[in-house]
Amino acid sequence: MKKVYLLAFALLIASALNAQEKWGIAIHGGAGNITPKNLSGPDSLKYKSALDSALSIGSSILKNGGNCEDAVTKVICYLEDNPLFNAGKGSVFTSEGKNELDACIMKGETLESGAVAGVGDIKNPILAARAVMEKSSSVLLTGIGASRFARTAGLEMVDSSYFFTKKSWESLQKAKTAEIKEKHGTVGCVALDIHGNLAAATSTGGMTNKRPGRIGDSPIVGAGTYADNRSCAISCTGHGEFFIRYTVARSVAALVEYRAMDLDEAVRQILWETLDPVGGKGGIIAIDRNGNMVMDFNTPGMFRGYQSFNGKKIIELFKP
Template identity: 55%
Template sequence: MIHGGAGVVSRENLGPELEKQFRDKLSEALDTGQAVLSRGGTSIDAVEHTIRVMENSPLFNAGKGAVFSHYGTNEMDASLMDGKTLNAGAVAGVGDVKNPISLARKVMEKSEHVMLYGSGASEFARQQGLTTVDSSYFFTQNRWDALQHYLATEGKNKFGTVGCAALDQYGNLAAGTSTGGMTNKKFHRIGDSPIIGAGTYASNQSCAISCTGHGEFFIRYTVARTISALMEYKHLSFHDAADEVINNELVKAGGDGGMIGVDKEGNIVMMTNTPGMFRGFVKSDGEKQVAIYGDEK
């Protein structure tokens, strides 16, 4: 299961050429994860490699396509969680690591911590031998233009995130999320994506989830963990638990966004309370779907 952000997405805004680019890249990401799992790889491996595909694309608000903050910088967040052990790793405010999701995995596996921030996270990345890049790597004209437009008009913030959830042949779940945050974010704001239980959660007792949307609401309502808890303690189905949080609690609170995930039985959910969400899934039997708009089933 993958997502590439949720929001006001329409056919008129995208246009056929850009729509095809998104669908092709989502399909490539799914194929990457499927290949990992079919070779006997773990759900953690699948999540990391799938998200790296989207981080390396300028289409999505993560890695290469990360939006700019108010200060004209890129401040990226990411997290990864292992459903078998409940171990997790996260990074926030990173500006020079090519693939933040890989750094989140290093934090999970090679440190005693869960979250590292800013320059400390970058120092740890270098110690672990991860690829660091000059800030110019993250410059894309359309993201820069979006910041200038926002500064000129004080328009509405744009949200966008990439994420993946996977179930492997060993019965283990994993989920990960990566984002550049909000266009024009100030004061080194951190959203829900690196916060375990808000934007990312995985437990073999329930499900694996990655979220996207207005992070402040996902933090306040601990969206990912709440869905899992409703399954564990109230024995709701995955769909009903997600529906209660995404389409009831969040809507009442005024929070926009969505989630994707898979439960311990292999049931999948893709749900958003916005007009569209870049999303897709591929199953072990080869069934595959990529979708963008709300009216696609």
């Protein structure tokens, strides 16, 4: 009988150790009209390579015992520095030919969060968002106020010309000519660390040809970004006005927390039963406290990928 108890105790300890070692990370680089027809083979490889590098950065931090907020911050910084994506360096232009960037980060352990919106001279908006979270009593700072705060926090500031890319400028000209607005383009990351904590971060350049001063869901806690250890961490991408109206990120978390829904079921309900019928297009990445991950979207494609403690790694651009 003593041997049975010892064996049971050993199994319990092993189970606890394995649970503590769980970690996972998921990323997105925007959702929209992303199809093999609209994205050439060479371009597809570029996006896949960038997503792979981003996952490697975050995974390296997590598997070595780093915290989830460091992982999501480093990943978003990398994506902001990559002109392929509509965030940071690759941000799109407003109708007046300027760049207005938004970002948000949230810790699931404490619900602390920080965000900036409408900035055009902060090299990495996600670093400004994290500084707001850690070095101020505020949650969201905008425009000039956010820039002044970033300077006092010692962040790298840049001239607005830093954000100019030929690709984004040409997109603005096409949008003006066709009188349309592109609605996709955001980068996001969610992570679970081995300490059992969750974090989410999102960064965007907004919508091509958007009205100056327009702010989407990305920097809004509960709309485009949310993290709570009691449920899950979420980052969204898509037509921000819908994600704000339907508090998408918080709604998914609430279904997990209060109705004990599986993460995939909660994401599916909000994306397909709430958003899709009213024309809300976009995507959601999420991870729960058990390491389950979901990447779902109701657009033709979404740049996305995930990696977990069990060695599984997936990077995809188009619908399965």
